[in-house]
Amino acid sequence: MIETPYLLFLGDAPDMLAAKVAIGIRDWRPDNAVGQLRLPGCGADLGLSDMTLEEARAAGAKTLVIGVANRGGVISKEWKKVLVAALEEGFDLAAGLHNLLRNEPDLVAVAEATGRSLHDVRVPEVDYPIADGKKRRGKRCLPVGTDCSVGKMYTAIAMEREMHARNMKATFRATGQTGILITGDGVPLDAVIADFMAGSVEWLTPDNDEDHWDLIEGQGSLFHVSYSGVTMALIHGGQPDALILCHEPTRAQMRGLPDYTPPSLEELRDTALPLARIANSGCVVAGVSVNTQHMSEEDAKAYLAEIESSMDLPATDPYRFGPGKLVDALAAL
Amino acid sequence: MIETPYLLFLGDAPDMLAAKVAIGIRDWRPDNAVGQLRLPGCGADLGLSDMTLEEARAAGAKTLVIGVANRGGVISKEWKKVLVAALEEGFDLAAGLHNLLRNEPDLVAVAEATGRSLHDVRVPEVDYPIADGKKRRGKRCLPVGTDCSVGKMYTAIAMEREMHARNMKATFRATGQTGILITGDGVPLDAVIADFMAGSVEWLTPDNDEDHWDLIEGQGSLFHVSYSGVTMALIHGGQPDALILCHEPTRAQMRGLPDYTPPSLEELRDTALPLARIANSGCVVAGVSVNTQHMSEEDAKAYLAEIESSMDLPATDPYRFGPGKLVDALAAL
Numbered sequence: 025m026i027e028t029p030y031l032l033f034l035g036d037a038p039d040m041l042a043a044k045v046a047i048g049i050r051d052w053r054p055d056n057a058v059g060q061l062r063l064p065g066c067g068a069d070l071g072l073s074d075m076t077l078e079e080a081r082a083a084g085a086k087t088l089v090i091g092v093a094n095r096g097g098v099i100s101k102e103w104k105k106v107l108v109a110a111l112e113e114g115f116d117l118a119a120g121l122h123n124l125l126r127n128e129p130d131l132v133a134v135a136e137a138t139g140r141s142l143h144d145v146r147v148p149e150v151d152y153p154i155a156d157g158k159k160r161r162g163k164r165c166l167p168v169g170t171d172c173s174v175g176k177m178y179t180a181i182a183m184e185r186e187m188h189a190r191n192m193k194a195t196f197r198a199t200g201q202t203g204i205l206i207t208g209d210g211v212p213l214d215a216v217i218a219d220f221m222a223g224s225v226e227w228l229t230p231d232n233d234e235d236h237w238d239l240i241e242g243q244g245s246l247f248h249v250s251y252s253g254v255t256m257a258l259i260h261g262g263q264p265d266a267l268i269l270c271h272e273p274t275r276a277q278m279r280g281l282p283d284y285t286p287p288s289l290e291e292l293r294d295t296a297l298p299l300a301r302i303a304n305s306g307c308v309v310a311g312v313s314v315n316t317q318h319m320s321e322e323d324a325k326a327y328l329a330e331i332e333s334s335m336d337l338p339a340t341d342p343y344r345f346g347p348g349k350l351v352d353a354l355a356a357l
Numbered sequence: 358m359i360e361t362p363y364l365l366f367l368g369d370a371p372d373m374l375a376a377k378v379a380i381g382i383r384d385w386r387p388d389n390a391v392g393q394l395r396l397p398g399c400g401a402d403l404g405l406s407d408m409t410l411e412e413a414r415a416a417g418a419k420t421l422v423i424g425v426a427n428r429g430g431v432i433s434k435e436w437k438k439v440l441v442a443a444l445e446e447g448f449d450l451a452a453g454l455h456n457l458l459r460n461e462p463d464l465v466a467v468a469e470a471t472g473r474s475l476h477d478v479r480v481p482e483v484d485y486p487i488a489d490g491k492k493r494r495g496k497r498c499l500p501v502g503t504d505c506s507v508g509k510m511y512t513a514i515a516m517e518r519e520m521h522a523r524n525m526k527a528t529f530r531a532t533g534q535t536g537i538l539i540t541g542d543g544v545p546l547d548a549v550i551a552d553f554m555a556g557s558v559e560w561l562t563p564d565n566d567e568d569h570w571d572l573i574e575g576q577g578s579l580f581h582v583s584y585s586g587v588t589m590a591l592i593h594g595g596q597p598d599a600l601i602l603c604h605e606p607t608r609a610q611m612r613g614l615p616d617y618t619p620p621s622l623e624e625l626r627d628t629a630l631p632l633a634r635i636a637n638s639g640c641v642v643a644g645v646s647v648n649t650q651h652m653s654e655e656d657a658k659a660y661l662a663e664i665e666s667s668m669d670l671p672a673t674d675p676y677r678f679g680p681g682k683l684v685d686a687l688a689a690l
Contacts (some may be wrong), residue, residue, distance in 0.1 A: 032676065042388075048407065094668075154583050155582055155583040156583070156613075156614070157582040157583065157614045157617060158616065159616070159618060181656035202520055214551050214552040214627060215550055215551065215552065216550070216551050217547075217549070217550060217551070218546060218547050218548065218549050218550070218551060218554050218586065218587045218590070219547040219548065219583075219584065219587070221551050221586045222582055222583055222584070222585070222586060223583070246632070246635075247635055248492065249488055249490040249547060249555055249594070249636045250487050250488040250489070250552075250555055250556070250593075251555070252555070252589050252590070252592075252632075252635075253551065253554045253586040253588075253589040253593070254551045254552070254586060254592050255586075255588030255589075256579075256585050256586040256589035257551070257585070257586030259585075260580070260582035260583075260585050262585070264461075278490075281489070281490045283490060283491065283492070284490060284635075292500070295632070298628065299579070299585075302579075302580055302582065302585075302617075303582045344587065354391060
């Protein structure tokens, strides 16, 4: 659990593309984002107040979150100065970098001396149990994709916002580093030991009110041979009552696998639903989420209408047209 | 890679049930088993020569393998004396215990001083790659089960022996601690980090001669919600050309999951084969392996005949009736 709110460190990020994590925090948990801290030459700007460490502490910020990727996998001297000063100023540090904060002896030493915490969200900090498969109270929804990186996280977190706006009980449950940094909590599922994957998802989505929905962040795809085991563990550990099928229609090959083509939405449905029913016999496919960023608005609308007609399911692009139809579907279950 | 041959340490095992690993080595790799070492009160006997450490070294043994479970998860003083003496005598140590050899400071110190190795086969010793899904040369066979512990390892290693007897090229590929201790090599798949599971299976079953078969040890079950992600990674990382369906017909509930009942062989076939074809479109179900230990011989034969007729697949209990039919099926592919 990372202490909130945050000061967002953008470093010397060349552009906004490098600031994906910080943008996610600003967009999805604006209350967590007190301000931004930028180094000379930074090409990213979140539109938040630029703050010194002292100003951010005075404004209540508790953790400095590294909201950008670092170049070459090395924490530079310029970054280090800020990180050390932040610890001295009373901030915890949180990051999802490949090179871990805990592997930097100077940061470890200063954190110990100042009593602060270093959060590497790529690394599990909990001893997860082995899954027991017991039925849990409350409801759970899991987006599953025809491929990796088709919008599963966006779908879940956009549904959470819409459900809160409707005064429905809902919690986005992060399973990847970006989601964990956005919410301050979650399971870095791709770094969990094989035997404990499904158990970590059970741990993440415990008993809850009968009318509460967990919106679980998906990972990988049953059709992506590198990561399908992780997806399988989400389906069985998550015990979803509802699946959302996620798709990017213009993709010609599976991400990172040039010899593989993505399946159709029908193939995804027919593969994922029987597997989900092993853990929850009442599971249904509630809707379809399509990433239409590479289509014109007209084409996108036509595509969604075709899906709705052929699959008899509500279909939307939650980024372009909002997740309302998907939330309607959950509310009707 | 564990150096062979072995001296098998039985300690103070109360009975043969506690000596499962040692029995596996004796039965499947008799050339690896130079002799046994037993402490006073040991109730297990492999029928091998009882040897002192000195005698076993003289006979060529290179590694002392702990072939029994220890009581209460603690390595006792009596065991320690033998393990330390073995290191001093020039043996490496290998074990699949829950409490690791490497977590015993005295064993670590003596191993360092003597230049010997401590092998904890529950812990990966390789940085496995992320799976790339590329088609590999050679053929692969994977047993998949309706449940855990239905005979998948036995099926694969019995098929390897039969194939060697027929001068076919075949290699049993261990993915669990018992299999790794038996063969001296393999991947402890249930201890691998989620993102690298499928890649570790690719690493374990690399390019080979076109007429060579890898017999991959299965793990878990697609229908066992605690471990299905591991099974999924085996199916996609292993790229099997042939699946063997494994079943224990008298089991009323899934192992360790009282609320779940095992699927039928037909359900297993219909679930596993489409998933396998994502990674290898040519994959087929080659046969059925039934664990009939709780059935009379007459009932077992009738059950197998019924399966053969209803599923149009060769079916055998490889322990009771030999794996010949399954090997016939691979040879015919």
